[in-house]
Amino acid sequence: MMEREWANERLRHDGGVDAIGIGAILAAFGLGLLAGTVATLLTTPEAGSSVRNRLKRGVETAKKEIDDVVEEAKQDWTTVGGDLSDAVKRTASRVKKAAEVTKGALASGHDPVQRVP
Numbered sequence: 001m002m003e004r005e006w007a008n009e010r011l012r013h014d015g016g017v018d019a020i021g022i023g024a025i026l027a028a029f030g031l032g033l034l035a036g037t038v039a040t041l042l043t044t045p046e047a048g049s050s051v052r053n054r055l056k057r058g059v060e061t062a063k064k065e066i067d068d069v070v071e072e073a074k075q076d077w078t079t080v081g082g083d084l085s086d087a088v089k090r091t092a093s094r095v096k097k098a099a100e101v102t103k104g105a106l107a108s109g110h111d112p113v114q115r116v117p
Contacts, residue, residue, distance in 0.1 A: 037055065044051050 040055075041048075041051060
């Protein structure tokens with residue numbers, strides 16, 4: 001019971017996406033797509049070959065769109081990774097400078113040192 005409450009709290013806290021998982025969302029989307037395709041095939045008044053051709057074009061279009069989204073996401077993550085790496089390097093450099101200034105202040109015993117820029 002507590003585990004379920006914890007999971008519900010996490011869903012509320014995370015906005016739902018992280019807790020549910022992208023894989024589960026994509027699986028649900030795929031199952032919905034499959035169900036819609038089957039329903040269309042069973043209820044359409046058109047000839048089977050016509051429906052198959054339309055579905056094939058639709059699948060090709062969907063694949064192209066998904067490939068474009070994936071490629072854009074890869075580029076975005078590459079940018080984020082580079083920005084993160086730069087931020088870590090800047091932070092490490094500032095921490096090193098602050099440590100050196102602090103070490104110097106402790107060794108000299110003088111007034112407090114100015115803040116590291």
